Amino acid sequence: MSAFNSLAEMKPLPIWGGILARVCQGREMTFAVAELDAGAVAARHQHVNEQVGLVLQGTCDFEVGGERRQLKVGDTYLIPANTPHEAIAGPQGCVLIDVFAPIRDDWARHEPQEKRAPKWPAP
Structure with missing residues (x-):
């Protein structure tokens, strides 16, 4: 297994609707x-993982x-x-970086979708 990958080569996981x-x-x-997606909701929840993030595109x-x-773009959260x-994603949707520690082992339950072009970075 390589230490390197590309977003375009990763199969996305459907985490929420x-x-x-x-x-x-x-x-x-x-x-x-x-x-x-526009208006997508990650309903109120909590987890044992600390989470930090950055907005890359859109608003949330x-x-x-x-x-x-x-x-908005450039804003961070802890x-x-x-x-x-x-x-709740804004009217144009958004793209975020999320980092979790420890790992999100609960995401293993999600079945990867087929590869598709990522929304970020723009082609």
């Missing part, structure tokens, strides 16, 4: 580029531990472990 993630996972962290309304913000949070 309207939300796909291309995942690069190590032994102790998960790195994902998530694509959210985030709520983390009761604090709500509309994030979600401590076991903190309730939700996200």
Whole structure:
């Protein structure tokens, strides 16, 4: 197995309705580029993983531990472990980088979809 890959070669995982993630996972962290369709909702949830992220494209309304913000390109977020949070993609959708520690081993239940061109970076 190579240490290198391309987003275009990764099969996206359907994480939530309207939300796909291309995942690069190590032994102790998960790195994902998530694509959210317009208005897609990651309903309020929490997990044992600490999560940090960056908006690459579009906008997203985030709520983390009761604090709500509309994030745009270049904005970051930090979600401590076991903190309730939700996200709703803006009208054009969005693309996010998400990093989790420890790994998102629960994502193994998702069946990868066929390869398709990623929304980011733009062709």
